[in-house]
Amino acid sequence: MPYSIGVDLGTTSIAVALGDEVGVRAAHLSPRVVEPSVAFVDEDGRIVTGQAALDAARNDTARLVLGFKRRLGDPTPIFAGGVGMTPEALLAAQLRDVVAAVTEQRAEAPQRVVVTCPTAWGPYRREQFGRIAELSGVRVDEIVGDAVAAATFFARDRRLAEGAILAVFDLGGRSTDAAVVRLGADGPEVLGTPEGLEHLGGDDFDDAIRGILDQRLGGRISALDPADPADSASLVAVAEACTAAKEILSVRDETVVSLDLDGSEQRVPLTRLDIEHSIRPMVKTAVAALLRSISSAGLEPEAIDVVVLAGASSRLPLVAEEVSTIGRPVATTHHPKFTVALGAAERARALAETGRHTDPTPRVPSHETGTAASPVISTTVAPSDPPADARKRVRRRTLLLAGLAVAGIVAVVVGAAALSSRSETPAADTAPASPVASAPPTVVAVPAPPTTAGKQTAATAAFPVLTESVPTTGLAWYVQSNDTAGVWGITPLAAGEAARPNLTLTQTTAGFRAVWAGEAPAQLYAQSTGDAIDLDSIADGDGALVFDVTRNGGQATFFEVAAHCGYPCGGAVDITSTINGLAAGTAQQVIVPTECFTVSGLTPGAVDTPFVAFGTGTLDLTLSDVRWEDRAGNDPSAVRCSPEGG
Known part of the structure; x- marks a missing residue:
């Protein structure tokens, strides 16, 4: 190109x-x-x-x-x-x-x-x-x-x-x-x-x-x-x-x-x-x-x-x-x-x-x-x-050079929370920032046609991020958003809750419940507290990010998932239409092929933030199972994506 x-x-x-x-x-x-x-x-x-x-x-x-x-x-x-x-x-x-x-x-x-x-x-x-x-x-x-x-x-x-x-x-x-x-x-x-x-x-x-x-x-x-x-x-x-x-x-x-x-x-x-x-x-x-x-x-x-x-x-x-x-x-x-x-x-x-x-x-x-x-x-x-x-x-084994992504890493002396890059404080008399405009290689995903639903192929390699309501050992969860002073701050998940302006994350028996409450950008993410995560075998095996989610209510103005390999290395996928298309109140599975992330910049062999969910709007979701699995990318119900959104 x-x-x-x-x-x-x-x-x-x-x-x-x-x-x-x-x-x-x-x-x-x-x-x-x-x-x-x-x-x-x-x-x-x-x-x-x-x-x-x-x-x-x-x-x-x-x-x-x-x-x-x-x-x-x-x-x-x-x-x-x-x-x-x-x-x-x-x-x-x-x-x-x-x-x-x-x-x-x-x-x-x-x-x-x-x-x-x-x-x-x-x-x-x-x-x-x-x-x-x-x-x-x-x-x-x-x-x-x-x-x-x-x-x-x-x-x-x-x-x-x-x-x-x-x-x-x-x-x-x-x-x-x-x-x-x-x-x-x-x-x-x-x-x-x-x-x-x-x-x-x-x-x-x-x-x-x-x-x-x-x-x-x-x-x-x-x-x-x-x-x-x-x-x-x-x-x-x-x-x-x-x-x-x-x-x-x-x-x-x-x-x-x-x-x-x-x-x-x-x-x-x-x-x-x-x-x-x-x-x-x-x-x-x-x-x-x-x-x-x-x-x-x-x-x-x-x-x-x-x-x-x-x-x-x-x-x-x-x-x-x-x-x-x-x-x-x-x-x-x-x-x-x-x-x-x-x-x-x-x-x-x-x-x-x-x-x-x-x-x-x-x-x-x-x-x-x-x-x-x-x-x-x-x-x-x-x-x-x-x-x-x-x-x-x-x-690099990716198809495109890595672009700027949602969250970032700053961790050299001791572990640190990710530094996001999408949210800013716009002038009072200007239109709100467009999350899409600030990170152009984000891949736009198209939901799979309803007629293609089928049984997912069993995985032979997997990396869990969240199992039901239990985070994987070695991963810490955080919430980020602007505060009232316009500072993009971080709150770690502690005692089962992390609250920031416009986003609250709560650990429940049903999973992690995330509630976005406004048009200002906010995100949640899981980040490694130790070594980088090697997802090469999953990427090479036609893998995918798979997560079970229940849309409790509301709609997203914008919603994307991302993974990172040391800020700003990473890939992001816009799944707004997929999330808004979920039937309310029913747990459903979303599959995003690894290729969608690598084409927008992810290096799968050095992942430090395996899951980011960034959004705006009034949206109430419960995540009950988040994992990376090989073979899942070929599932008929996986989303379709490309850099151009087709």
Whole structure:
């Protein structure tokens, strides 16, 4: 299937999204979904990027380069192992590699490529950034500001009307950007002067966590010597643990950080309040930049329809809390890290659909319209082609690249509840968000014809999720929805009940009763508390997700089931018509073939969330048996599904 891509070359990570006739969705560049924004320069001056760079640097960290995007425009070379490189060359190598990776996965090159850059950059840095297209050998059809890309996706996701004014607050790994955007007839238009804070981001939050841990461990972390190989490895592990703790505390109130120091395990309890106390001044500084950007547009905060949060670090509840102090609605998309890339993919998809051919010289964003005249291209140090074996490609057995899904996982140090991505807080004067629009590779299922009902073939392999009213050992159940402050929160099932606004889950003798009570999105899910679940044999054996359900009453406005393999890896299936078609008061069986999930992105051999039910509307269901079984996918009563819904 022809496709186009949007590329967000971030300071700490790279996100790529696909756009085609199905919609837009995240592309998987590595097992961690996004590629780390790093580069490795070997002795011959060849550049390797992403995970391959980290692998190559295990025995030679002096040749690893980080944070080079912030050096763009600095004429001083960046030295790695004695080899001098320009930031443009390193960025060009990243673009070359991610486009090559997607091309290999899709077995064809993208039709259009749209790349993003910080909206707050001035003309000189935008001109320097424009040079990476020529250096990479990639035809870039458009370079667009991050805020314009984020607004493009959000406006499409929410179906906002022309004239709406958005403030985009992008809190990334090493920087924060704020801009005001108006939705015009020709697309988003930047108003006023964007603000950029280049040394305030998620890495600073990680440093705050490391400071807390160091204090509680009596200075044992700060005593480590980076020049000592063993201590250096410990510092790397500490950094990873701090990032993981930040991600866990984005969705949970507390965690325990486990560190191996001097051959002994140190377990340090950490709460969300701990890190909020440390980082609140930084977040307030970032919000002040947002207010300055609004003021530069000649507007008062009251003129902003909604503040859109983007960037992975914006997932911390404190960020939404502080941004909301300006008195305007705050919203996030399903995964803030991908908001910019998804918007770029939407623009690329539109270029492909209209058949528009752009000048091969990239167009660079301006503060006035989002695009400007082509920059002057000059030469610099070009990246060399990496060796054939430099990059380890991720080969997937699914038919399509995995898309963004409903729930997510954040679990590295200790187990964590899933982080959903569909629910946001829309502006008060806009239409409610469409759950379908926010995750386009969702497969649409069609109920089986009534005449095809038959006896299900006996399974030879099965994985139970819920048996009658008893959850499978090793699985924990949760409920998620927005609270009154607009924060997408999690409540675990405890003492037989989990209640959130718009959804209540109750364990009864008849099964798990779930009651959705409004048009705001809410979901329930079962998640592994240990190792990932291997459903490969079930998928290979024409398997299916099978569940017994009683519709006690009500109707779903939207209902889908999903499974996940580490957020945002997963697959989702829209079964709204199937659920609404169930006879009220009678237990019935629903069979969704595994193929429906793998075609939309599930990797069945690494499932961590085997069951998600996401819905809107007023719906009362009882689930009495949920399981994955082989051979069930061929049952005559199984739903029919495809990416196009046919």
